[in-house]
Structure formats: structure tokens, C-alpha cells
Amino acid sequence: MTKTIAVTGATGTQGGSVANALLESGEWKVRAITRNPSGDAAKALAAKGAEVVRANFDDEASLVKAFESEAGEIEEEQAMLLAKAAAQTETVEHYVWSTLQAAKDLTNGKYPVPHLDYKARVDQRIRDELPELAAKTTFLFVGLYPSNLAYFPMLKFLEVPGSGKYIWTLPTKPSAKIPSTGDISVTPGIWVRQILANPQKSLGKYAGVATEVSTYEKMLQDWSEVTGKPAIFVEVSPETFEKLWGIPGREIAQQFQFGEHIDDWYANTEGRFVTQEELGIKPEEARGFKMAAFPNTHVLLIAVVSALGGFVYGVDSGIIATTMGHDSFKLYMYGPSMADASIQGAIVSLYNAGQSLGTVASSWSADRFSRRYTIMAAGLLATLGAALQTAAVHVGMMIAGRFVAGLACGMILATVPVYIAEISPHEHRGLMVGMQGMMIAVGFAAANWIGYGGAFAESGAAQWRIPLAMQVPGALALSLGCIGIPFSPRWLVQQERYAEARQVIERLHRGKSADLIDREFIQVRCQLALERSSGRVKGLAGLRLLVSPRYLRRTALAVFILAMSQLSGSSVIQNYQNVFYQMVGFTGRTSLLISGVYGMMGVVGQAVYLAVVADRWRRTTTLWVGSVVLSTLIAICMALSATYARFADAAAGARAAIAMIFIYSACYAVFFNAMVWVVPSEIFPFFLRATGVGLGVFAKAVVAIVLSQITPVAIEDAGWRYYSLFIATNMAAAVLYFFFLPETRGKTLEEIGELFGDALATDRIDRIDAVAKGHVVCLEEAGRDGARGAKG
Numbered sequence: 001m002t003k004t005i006a007v008t009g010a011t012g013t014q015g016g017s018v019a020n021a022l023l024e025s026g027e028w029k030v031r032a033i034t035r036n037p038s039g040d041a042a043k044a045l046a047a048k049g050a051e052v053v054r055a056n057f058d059d060e061a062s063l064v065k066a067f068e069s070e071a072g073e074i075e076e077e078q079a080m081l082l083a084k085a086a087a088q089t090e091t092v093e094h095y096v097w098s099t100l101q102a103a104k105d106l107t108n109g110k111y112p113v114p115h116l117d118y119k120a121r122v123d124q125r126i127r128d129e130l131p132e133l134a135a136k137t138t139f140l141f142v143g144l145y146p147s148n149l150a151y152f153p154m155l156k157f158l159e160v161p162g163s164g165k166y167i168w169t170l171p172t173k174p175s176a177k178i179p180s181t182g183d184i185s186v187t188p189g190i191w192v193r194q195i196l197a198n199p200q201k202s203l204g205k206y207a208g209v210a211t212e213v214s215t216y217e218k219m220l221q222d223w224s225e226v227t228g229k230p231a232i233f234v235e236v237s238p239e240t241f242e243k244l245w246g247i248p249g250r251e252i253a254q255q256f257q258f259g260e261h262i263d264d265w266y267a268n269t270e271g272r273f274v275t276q277e278e279l280g281i282k283p284e285e286a287r288g289f290k291m292a293a294f295p296n297t298h299v300l301l302i303a304v305v306s307a308l309g310g311f312v313y314g315v316d317s318g319i320i321a322t323t324m325g326h327d328s329f330k331l332y333m334y335g336p337s338m339a340d341a342s343i344q345g346a347i348v349s350l351y352n353a354g355q356s357l358g359t360v361a362s363s364w365s366a367d368r369f370s371r372r373y374t375i376m377a378a379g380l381l382a383t384l385g386a387a388l389q390t391a392a393v394h395v396g397m398m399i400a401g402r403f404v405a406g407l408a409c410g411m412i413l414a415t416v417p418v419y420i421a422e423i424s425p426h427e428h429r430g431l432m433v434g435m436q437g438m439m440i441a442v443g444f445a446a447a448n449w450i451g452y453g454g455a456f457a458e459s460g461a462a463q464w465r466i467p468l469a470m471q472v473p474g475a476l477a478l479s480l481g482c483i484g485i486p487f488s489p490r491w492l493v494q495q496e497r498y499a500e501a502r503q504v505i506e507r508l509h510r511g512k513s514a515d516l517i518d519r520e521f522i523q524v525r526c527q528l529a530l531e532r533s534s535g536r537v538k539g540l541a542g543l544r545l546l547v548s549p550r551y552l553r554r555t556a557l558a559v560f561i562l563a564m565s566q567l568s569g570s571s572v573i574q575n576y577q578n579v580f581y582q583m584v585g586f587t588g589r590t591s592l593l594i595s596g597v598y599g600m601m602g603v604v605g606q607a608v609y610l611a612v613v614a615d616r617w618r619r620t621t622t623l624w625v626g627s628v629v630l631s632t633l634i635a636i637c638m639a640l641s642a643t644y645a646r647f648a649d650a651a652a653g654a655r656a657a658i659a660m661i662f663i664y665s666a667c668y669a670v671f672f673n674a675m676v677w678v679v680p681s682e683i684f685p686f687f688l689r690a691t692g693v694g695l696g697v698f699a700k701a702v703v704a705i706v707l708s709q710i711t712p713v714a715i716e717d718a719g720w721r722y723y724s725l726f727i728a729t730n731m732a733a734a735v736l737y738f739f740f741l742p743e744t745r746g747k748t749l750e751e752i753g754e755l756f757g758d759a760l761a762t763d764r765i766d767r768i769d770a771v772a773k774g775h776v777v778c779l780e781e782a783g784r785d786g787a788r789g790a791k792g
Contacts, residue, residue: 004029005196008082010050011041014098014142014188021189023048028196044518079122080129087133094199095137096192099123101265103258111258114251138195138202138274141266142188143179143210149223154245154252157223157231166231171241172256174217174233179210179265187211194279201278206269208276213265229616299432299508303420305481306375307435309412312382312474314443315450316405318574318599319467320347322451322592329464333395343395348708350399351406356701358410363542363694365411371419371488371690374411379479381408386471405471410701412478414694421681422488422689423508426748430678431614434606437674441606443474444574445599452592489521490686490749493528501525520748527750530759531687542691551684554756555692557741558680561623562696564733565676566703568630569726570668572711573661574598594658601662605669613670619679620741626671627734631727633664638727641720682744682752 005022009015010032022028023045030050034042037052046052079097086092102120103113127134148155157166181187191209195202214222217233224231236244238253245252259265266273323329324344334343358378365374381404388401417433424432450467457463489508492501502521509517546555565571613622640657684692714722742755754760 004031004051006031006033006053008033008055010034010045010052011036011039013184016041016045017184017186017189018192019045019050019189020048021186021193022196023050025193079119080125083122083126083130083133087130092133093136094196094203095133096140096195097123097126097137098140098142098188101141101262102268103255106262106267107258111254111261113255113258116255116258135204137204139206140188140191140195141179141206141208141210143181143208143265145181145184146219147184149219154241154249157229164230166229167234168216168220168223168231169234169236169241169244170216170256171236171238171253172216172260173235174220175215176256176260177213177215177263177265178259179208179213180219181209182211190281191276191279194281195274198274198279202274205272205274206266207274207279208266299424299428300435302423302485302508303432303435304439305478305485306416306419307439308474308478308481309375309378309416310436310439311443311446312379312471312478313409313412314440314445315447315471315474316382316386316409316443317351318444318447319450319471320351320402322448322454322595323464323467325451325592326454326463328460332461333398346399347395347402349705351402352701352705352708354403354406354408355410355413356406356698356705358407358412359414359694359698359701360410361407362411362414363691366415366418366690366694367491367494367687370491371415371422372482372485374415375419376479376482378408378411378415379475379477379482381405381411382475383472383479384408386468386475389471390465390469408475410697413700414697415690417677417681418689418693419488421678421749422490423486423504425509426751427746428615429682430619430674430745431610433678433681434610434614434674436677437669438603438606438610441599441602441669441673445596445603446470448592448596448599452596455592490524490528493525494532494686498525523748523750527753527760528686531685542688543695545688546692546695550757551688551692553740554683555695557683558692558696559699560733560736561676561679562700563703564627564729565672565700566707567726567729568627568668568672568733569634569664569723569730570672571704572707572723572726573664598662598665601665602669602673605666606673608666608670609674614674615745618743619675619745620737620743622671622675623679623741624734624737626667626675627730627737629667629671630664631730631734633660633667634723634727634730636660637664638720638723641723679741679744682749683756685753685758686749 005028007015007019007022007030010019010030011034019030019032022030030045032042032045032050032052033055034052035054036042037046037054042052083095083097086095098119099122100116100119102123103111103116105117105120123139126137149157155170157168159166188209191207195207220231220233223229238250238257241253241256242250324347362374362378365377369377385401385403385405385408388397388404390401392398392401416436420433420436421429447467447470450470454463454467457466486504486507487500489501489504492498492504501524502517505521505524506517509520545551637657637660640660680693680696681689711722744752744755747755751760
């Protein structure tokens, strides 16, 4: 028979963690005791299967009634009333009391801390006054809440105005130790679950709910590493801290002084302490101070798998340059003349044309068949395109293979960032979507080195067929990997598959509180209901909406940002770097070797982005500063090229020009290689997101086609002066990013719409009766325009 467990404070953070963990285990019938059973949190618990009971914590009789016929888990401040009620309930088998250390006793009266000592006195009173209850009680010592550092004013890191630096001002030495509870929305639930599963080990004992014992100095280092913000520790006296924060500051200062003078926070529990190991809690279950701030590794894995599309694009776009450079390829495709500019142009242009068509196809298929299936299909098309190129017996087959590969890459570039943006936690979206940039950089670097290796092969078709075949493994891995990734929860909501959508959100937020999961599910469902209220958008209607006054600003930004990935000069430098190297005196295998090193600089720069820039720097700052940096580097490179052209023996100038190209590659990766995918994937509402990003990628492909046609002639006629065009475009972009691009970092996809004047549905909801897995039981007044959410 399933036992019932009563959880007091079940609608709070700690009690909610316990209630949700026990509900998810499926082994307990949960009775949630609360003052307000009609509140949203209580109704959410009820929808998950909990029995919600009203009780007044100042009324012993109501508590006795609440506990009747229940085995209890208790967490509440009115300790003795709760304890007496539980003691009078004969069926209570296990009582769990959340407590704190006896600061006054542990320091012989030197450092009393009222909010600690109060709970510690309750421990002793339970043992003295209610010995039978004490024998079936587990006392929980809860450590520092890391979340307090974000919300509790006295403990927050404070920014020094104008410096970009932070200070952490506390009345203690930085070397003082304190136990940390880690993710407070998860950790207590794990401990209580194991305590109840091991009564023979935990009855009558203390358990420390702490994932680690850390110092304030170490926590500061972890905070700086996670947030990317430099911080210093400032120790102040207790008197100064009290002057800063008044009477509350005095008590907090007493707590810090207590902690500074205590090495063992569990010193008064000799022989009565049960460890994490004894309870069977695995280390990976307990998310500590630092881990609680990092993204869910499961989501990161999903992002990496889908970002394999970037690797496919990087290899496909990079491999053709070295392929067309082999004499064996020219002889096989062009005949004895070994040169046919029109055919060579067709091979390049049809790839870009396919890419353009792929963006259009993906805009439809991503909404119709899902982002997931579109990416999977793109992987299969890329495999087909690579096979056609590898097996090509004439130039027509090669062109067809490049066209199919371009079609696949267009679908990938337009869909992957949209998918990753929709499955990522908003606080780590820049990192997750940035994985596409990393994979593009890795793919392009791989293509360069594959091409370099091909130069050492014996003459014949193997020089170019084997490198072209290297497109296949990544494309197959992408398609097979898509089997194991979920659908976008937002796409599932749009299809009204609500139960699946909530399951995916739970999977993506594994280890997070049920309240957070409920909040995101409600927000997504309400926002899409509001968008749907204006009618479903099909076919060309989406394109017409993109250029309507309401969405034109977003469309212009997406098109401009993605077009600037070409107009920044990156594609010209990338595709015609060998020509540039020849201009400064490097030819043959040396030129290919330099190209390989150039590709690696992109990987290095992308790694810097992921480690330092992603979700730490403002999006707008990253883009406008990056534009200025690229303009400066191009200007230096132009000056060096001009100087070298005048002084043919200036080998140092040639090496300096190459160095500028390398630095440019790294800086482009730091500032743009990821960001050009992050911002466009964020700024559109769901029903226009795939179409809007597709239009931006289409513009990118069109610009690439134009540049591919004019660049050879421009380089021949204008030489180094041609690069002045990209100085101008980058500086214009810097102005636009600085003045016209709103900051989107840290906001949910639904909240970003507010920056462009969209209504946020969750701001319009007057009442949410309950949230169940897959269903909003009642959504009303989802918008002032009369939009209403559907009943689940």
C-alpha cells in the first residue's frame, strides 16, 4: 500500500523541492499542507497528483487534522506546534525537521545568532518534550543558499559604477568555511527522498544538506568564472556591516562571525550524523555552488548534436577551394585546356544557388514537419550531394552534387540556430546557439587540412575524390544524431501536442524545480496562443508579414546581420586568401599550409567566444566592438599590402600582413562567427522565426553570390584597395548595432518580443487555475485584444 507523506510549506522553495521530488519518484502519496490551497503553486501540485490541505500553522487543532492518517515530512517555522501535532498523530512514522546549527552553544555564548539558535532550541525541545517523536525524526542541517547571492541585498555582488568590476562586501575573512546547499530548488528533495528510503539509517539522526564545504574566497572565484565578471572580496567589520544594513545587518554579521570561528559546523552531532554516502546519494545528483550556475549538460549535448550541421556546412563550403586547385581535377573536368572560367563559376554559383533555395524550403518544412525532421533531412541531402561529387564522372554530375549540397546547407543554416534557440535555457542561449559557430569553424579548419593533405597524394582522381568523400561522415552523423534529440517544445505547442511539449521542457530542465518548468510551459503556451489568435500564417503570408511595419525592424536587423557575415570581408578573405598569399609572395604547398593555420585561428577565436563572451558580454557590445576591431585590422592589412607591393623585398611586411589575416580570422570568430546566428534566431515571434531566419540566410547567400562574381575582377583591377569596401561596411554596421539593436541577452524568446512592441501573454493573464502535465486547466484573458488560451 502506498504511504502518504505530509509536506508543510509545500508551495515554498524548499518544501516545493521536497514535494516535487517525492511526486516524481512515484512511491509516495503527497499531502501538501498550506495556508492557501487556492494559490497557483498549490493548484500546480494538485494537478500533479498531490492532495492539498489547508492548515493554520498557529492552530494546533488544524495541524492535527492535517496530519491525521499520514506519515509526515515537516518543514515549517512554527516548530513546536507542528511537532506536537505530529506527535499526536499515531500514524506518523517518519518526521523530518529542517533546522540550523546552535551558534550560541558551539561558541560558548560568544556569537549568538538568533535565527540559528531558535531552530536549534526546537531540536532540543523535541528531544526533551517529545522523545517518542524525536526517535522517528531526522533533523536536516541546511547550508548556504547560493541563490541568496543573487537576490538577498546584503549578500549580493555589487558593481562599482563605471568600472565593470564587482565587490563582495562581507563581515568575515575570505578563508572562512561554510557548507553550501547548492541548487536549493533540487538538493533538499534529493536528501529527503533518500532519508525516507533509508529510515533505519536516518531515524533520530542529523543529516547535512550540503553539496560542499567552501570558502568565501572560492565562491568568489567560482562566481567570477561562471558570470565572467571580475570581483574582489572586501572584508569589513561587523560594526561597519551593521551601519550599512541596520538591524538585519547586525544579525547577519553575527552569523558570519560565528562561521569564521567554527571549523566543524556539525560539531554537536557526534554519533548522530548520517552522511551523504550512507544515504546513497550519488555525487552527480548533488549540484553544487558552481554546477548550479552551469547549463544542463543534457541540453548542451543536444545543441552539439544539432550543431553538427555547422560542421557539415564548414566542410562543404571549405573543401571545394582546394579541390578546384588540383591539376588532376582541372584535367578531369575541364579537359586538356585545364581551364574553363564559366564551368568553374557554375560549380561555385550553383552551390550558392542551392543554398538560397534551401533556406526557402526550410522556412516551410521547419514549421510544417518540425525543426528536427528538417535538420535530419538536410543531413541526408548533404550525404547525397557528397556522394554525387565524389563519384562525379563529368562536370554536370559535379555541379548537381554541389547544388544538392548547397540545398542541404541552406536548410541547415536556416534551421539549426532556430532549433537550438528554442531548446536552450535563456541564460545560456548565446552559448548554445554559438555551438553552430564553433562547428562551422571546426568544419572549415578540417576542410583546409584535408585539402592540404590531398596535395601530397599521388596524381590522379584520388587527390580530389577522397577529400570530397570526407563530407559524408559529418552529414551521416547529423542525420543519425537527430534520432535521439527531441522536438522543439515550442513547435510541439504550436501543433497542440501539449503533453509532449511539457515532457520535453522537463527533459531540458532536468534537475530544475517544478515551478520553473511550469512557468516556462505556461509562458510558451500562452504566448503561442496569443500569436495564434491573429490567425495561422501560411505560405507567402509570412513573407508579407516580415516586411509589414510591425515586423520590418526585426526583418531588417536579421537580414543585415547575416548579410554582414559576408560584407565584413570574412568570406572574401576566406575564399581568396590564397590569392592574397600569392600577392605577398607565398605559393604552392606553402600557401595551402598557411590556409590550414588560418582555419585553426577560427577555432581558437570561437573557443574564446564560448569561454569568455557568450552570455557574459552584451550582444550589442559584442557586435559593434567587433565591427570596429575588424575595420582596424583590415586597414592595417591594407597598409601592409600597399607597402609590400612597393617594396618587393620587404619579407617582414609580408609576414606582418599574414599575421593580420590570422588575427582577423580569430577576431571574426570571437565577435561574429556565433553572434550572427544568435541574434536573428532570437528576435522573431515563433510563427515567423523559421521564415525570418530563412530570409536572413537567403540574403547572406545572395550577397555571397554577388561577392563571388565581383571579387576576382576587383582584386585584379584594384588590388589591396578593394578591401576598403569592407572597412566602410564594418563601420556602418558598428553604428547600426550601437544605436538600433536592442539588447536580448538573458531574456526568454517570448520576452524578447516586448523589446519590439509585442504583447507578452503572461502579463495579460488574470487567472491560471492549475497546470497539469500537458494541460493548462484554465487560461483566461490572455490579451487585451481578446485573445484567449484554450482549455486543456
